[in-house]
Amino acid sequence: MTRFAIPISGVVGVLAIIGLLAYGVGSAAPDTGIDAALASGERVVAPAISLPPLAGGEEVSLDDYRGEVVVLNYWASWCEPCRAESPLLERFHERIEDRGGTVLGVDVNDVTSDAQAFIREFDLTYPMLRDADGETQTRFGVAAYPETIVLDRQGRIAALRRGPVDETFLRTKVLPLLEEPA
Amino acid sequence: MTMRRTERPTGRRPRWAAAAVALIGATLLALPAGALAQCPQTSVADLEDEVMCPVCGTPLALATEAPQAQRERRFILGLVEQCRSKEEIKTALVAEFGESVLALPEGGGFELAAYLVPGLALLLGAGALGVAFVRWRRSGRSRTLRDAAAAPTDPAAEAALEADLKRYDL
Numbered sequence: 001m002t003r004f005a006i007p008i009s010g011v012v013g014v015l016a017i018i019g020l021l022a023y024g025v026g027s028a029a030p031d032t033g034i035d036a037a038l039a040s041g042e043r044v045v046a047p048a049i050s051l052p053p054l055a056g057g058e059e060v061s062l063d064d065y066r067g068e069v070v071v072l073n074y075w076a077s078w079c080e081p082c083r084a085e086s087p088l089l090e091r092f093h094e095r096i097e098d099r100g101g102t103v104l105g106v107d108v109n110d111v112t113s114d115a116q117a118f119i120r121e122f123d124l125t126y127p128m129l130r131d132a133d134g135e136t137q138t139r140f141g142v143a144a145y146p147e148t149i150v151l152d153r154q155g156r157i158a159a160l161r162r163g164p165v166d167e168t169f170l171r172t173k174v175l176p177l178l179e180e181p182a
Numbered sequence: 183m184t185m186r187r188t189e190r191p192t193g194r195r196p197r198w199a200a201a202a203v204a205l206i207g208a209t210l211l212a213l214p215a216g217a218l219a220q221c222p223q224t225s226v227a228d229l230e231d232e233v234m235c236p237v238c239g240t241p242l243a244l245a246t247e248a249p250q251a252q253r254e255r256r257f258i259l260g261l262v263e264q265c266r267s268k269e270e271i272k273t274a275l276v277a278e279f280g281e282s283v284l285a286l287p288e289g290g291g292f293e294l295a296a297y298l299v300p301g302l303a304l305l306l307g308a309g310a311l312g313v314a315f316v317r318w319r320r321s322g323r324s325r326t327l328r329d330a331a332a333a334p335t336d337p338a339a340e341a342a343l344e345a346d347l348k349r350y351d352l
Contacts, residue, residue, distance in 0.1 A: 013306045017299055076237075078249040109236050109250060111257045111278055133236060133280025 032141050034149075034157055043156035046072075046149070047139035051129040054107050054115055060129060063155065069101035069177045070151040071170070074137055076110045077118035079145040085164040086122045092170050093126040099178045100153070102126060108134045108145065150174055153182040221265040226258050229268060232285050233258075233275055241285050254279075 037044045050061040062070070073089055075082040093103040103126040107115040112130070119128065131137065140149050143162070150159040150173050159173035235245035235254060245251035257278065261271045275283045 010306060010310065013302060017302060076250065078253045080249070109279060111253055114253055114257075132278060133282045135280070 034141050034160065038157065038160065043152065043158050046151050046155050046157050047136070049136040049139065051106065051131050051136060054105075054112065054119075054128040054130040060127075062151070065102065065104065065151070066155050067100070067153050067182045069096065069153060069174060071096075071101070071103040071174055072106065072140075072149040072151060073103060073146060073165075074106045074108055074131075074140070074142050074148070075146045076108050077114040078110065081164040082146045083118075083122075085146055085166075086118075086124060088165065088167065088170070090122060090124050090126065092174070096174065096178060097126075100182075101174065101178050104129065106131050106136070108137060108142075150177065152177050153180055222262045223265060224262060224268040224271065226255055226262060229258055229271060230255075232268075233272065234283050234285050236279050236282050 034044060046062055048062060050059040052059050062072075071089070071092070073085075075086070089103050089105075096102070105124070105126060105128040107128060108131045110130075115128075115130070118124075134142075137147075140147070140157075140160075141162075146164055148161045148165050148169075149157055152158045158177055159169075161169050161173075230243035231241050233242050233254075234240065235242045235248055235251040237250040238245040238248045242251055242254060254275075258271055258275070261274055266274070272284065
């Protein structure tokens with residue numbers, strides 16, 4: 001019996017290390033379930049997230065926006081495509097805010113002062129949250145920046161864009177949601 | 183005629199000394215604390231291998247081109263120029279990017295794996311080496327005994343040994 005004790009404990013040790021590594025990789029991997037649900041025409045309820053505003057203050061929950069159409073945009077000031085889409089998002093926000101819609105920015109993995117300079121540079125007026133370490137992004141399957149998730153008035157994910165948004169995406173995916181009842 | 187030495191007032195020196203000490207103390211208090219410390223206290227290069235570029239998933243030292251890494255370096259440089267210590271800069275980085283910015287996490291839970299896995303691997307490796315060494319020693323010793331037993335005997339030496347044994351009546 002003792003003859004097998006050492007090889008068995010060696011195998012167990014190696015399996016334990018592999019298990020830990022697999023767990024680590026698996027827990028950091030972005031969720032791809034939303035993409036699959038949208039592909040089948042289904043709207044899934046958005047994950048519950050709470051984040052502090054970029055300017056500081058009490059945490060804001062996504063639930064606080066229930067009843068509005070939310071264009072949730074993950075961005076960072078060092079991200080070049082984010083620079084390109086920000087003026088469009090600002091124009092779109094101004095267009096929809098009186099109709100029960102809003103763009104909601106989430107600044108991720110960024111230096112706060114850089115993010116604030118970015119907002120001043122592009123005169124962004126829509127609300128901004130801050131996710132220091134990107135903890136919430138994996139729940140939306142965000143793997144790069146920018147990515148935009150569109151929520152309907154019931155807090156369900158109705159569309160998403162993995163990459164910069166354009167006028168067509170916003171017009172075809174967001175404007176119809178504004179007509180839906182809360 | 184006797185010369186009288188001019189006597190200094192006895193209380194003057196301590197009063198001067200006290201005034202000087204008070205003046206120096208006030209000056210030191212007026213200086214910013216950072217000016218008293220060695221400045222700069224650390225460097226970007228010193229921190230680069232101890233913090234991560236969170237988006238790149240590598241230590242900052244390895245992320246040379248990534249835009250986020252460049253911003254992070256600039257942020258660190260700003261703090262270095264403000265004469266912040268290494269620990270203060272790490273704290274500021276955690277406030278900006280969260281715990282995951284530390285190359286060696288300080289938290290518990292799964293983050294302990296960063297320490298446990300290398301330790302476990304080291305133990306396993308050492309154990310395997312130990313077992314291999316013991317087996318090698320055992321096989322070497324038994325081979326030596328086997329070889330000795332199987333070694334051919336010299337007839338002349340055998341005869342000499344026999345003669346010696348007879349001579350001493352053993």
